[in-house]
Amino acid sequence: MTPLASHLTVFLVDHLPRHRNASPHTVATYAHSFTLLARFAAERRRCRPIDLQIEDLDPDLILAFLDHVETGRQNSVSTRNVRLAAVRSFFRYIEYKIPSCLDQVLRIHALPQKRTDMRLVDTLTVDEVKALLVAPDSRSFGGLRDRAMLHMAYACGLRASELLSIQMTAFPPGSLATVRIHGKGRRERVLPLWRETQQAVRGWIGARGNTSEQTLFLNRLGEPLSRDGLALVVAKHVRQAAIACPSLLSKRVTPHVLRHSCAAHTLAATGDIRKVSLWLGHASLRSTEVYLRADAAEKLAILAAHAPPGVKPGRFRPPSDKLLAMLATASNGT
Structure with a gap:
């Protein structure tokens, strides 16, 4: 078993700012992500955060934590992905520090980010x-x-x-x-x-x-x-x-x-x-x-720059081929 606290301290205090040249804002964001994760993992493992082991942060616990971020804390999908990015970065550091954790590292790297909706931004007049x-x-x-x-x-x-x-x-x-x-x-x-x-x-x-x-x-x-x-x-x-x-x-x-x-x-x-x-x-x-x-x-300018297409109205004819008829039915979701 490998203590989490000592390796996480070196990762945040030395590795990110000195070797990765990370900004103070990035370090603070990662530190906040691991604060949330440590509290969640300690409650799940029924121990103090200082007693957590790296092996305690298995993929199932990480996925449960990400679900907690999104549903329990009601954060956005983007915030969920930020928390996952912090975890991935730490385990990339662990990958060459602790070879015995390589299988755990690879499984955590395989955790997918969640796709987000591209919503319109909110603005004021x-x-x-x-x-x-x-x-x-x-x-x-x-x-x-x-x-x-x-x-x-x-x-x-x-x-x-x-x-x-x-x-x-x-x-x-x-x-x-x-x-x-x-x-x-x-x-x-x-x-x-x-x-x-x-x-x-x-x-x-x-x-x-x-x-x-x-x-x-x-x-x-x-x-x-x-x-x-x-x-x-x-x-x-x-x-x-x-x-x-x-x-x-x-x-x-x-x-x-x-x-x-x-x-x-x-x-x-x-x-x-x-x-x-x-x-x-x-x-x-x-x-x-x-x-x-x-x-x-911008969209009105695009609309004004193009004339409507000169397509003549026609009458729909269903496909005569049975295969094409089946595919047309399937494409309509029926």
Whole structure:
């Protein structure tokens, strides 16, 4: 039997950041996945998490855990696949560390990811975004911070991790004209800021005061704001903005919806999916194509560019061949 705790510690603390050059966000995501898995496995095996063995994480337990993620925790299929990716990565590390676990590793590698539906992204209208951006009270400490965060999230189309990791050194010396973003996959991009966004950020920096903490957005304790804190901020101001714009109540607004809204509005303004991809920091255009599916204007342009086909109406004749008749019946699902 092989203790899990020691190998998992080396995997997260040393192997991922040093040998795989994984970002802190990736390490944190994997650590959270194994927190959930360790608690689930300890309950199933009736032991403490520290007493778990690698052999306890067999394919049947992993599958039960993934079902628990999707049904018990009511997470999406995408989240389920993220948890499986973390498990697979750990067992790739175990593959050459502990040869005796090779059979277990191969069986876990064989576990399939679950296919996901390609749904349309949720976006806000321009009026809804305007109502949300003016919702924070600029006369308070929290209001100045929240207004700057909402402006940055929407104007730059930032992921939550990108927004919360912005440092004071991300701006040029003595200017707020641009901001340097450290994005997913260690890709950097420099984005210009609207004048309104610059004013919001300048107001927050003035209220933030001098502190040794270099992260831009802080909580009331002077510590970097968390993802849960950001989600609470957005939910709070959505309720306030809904007073002036009731349509917000019918939508699920998250920090990522602001990123989607930025992309949709940029596509509508430029008509160029490549510019949207550059703005969002996507690795390829395939990630950006989701906004084309949600853009009705693009489909209307396609429809207008093509004349209806000149096909004359005809009368259906059933196939005379018995084999073709059977196949036609089967294709209709009867």
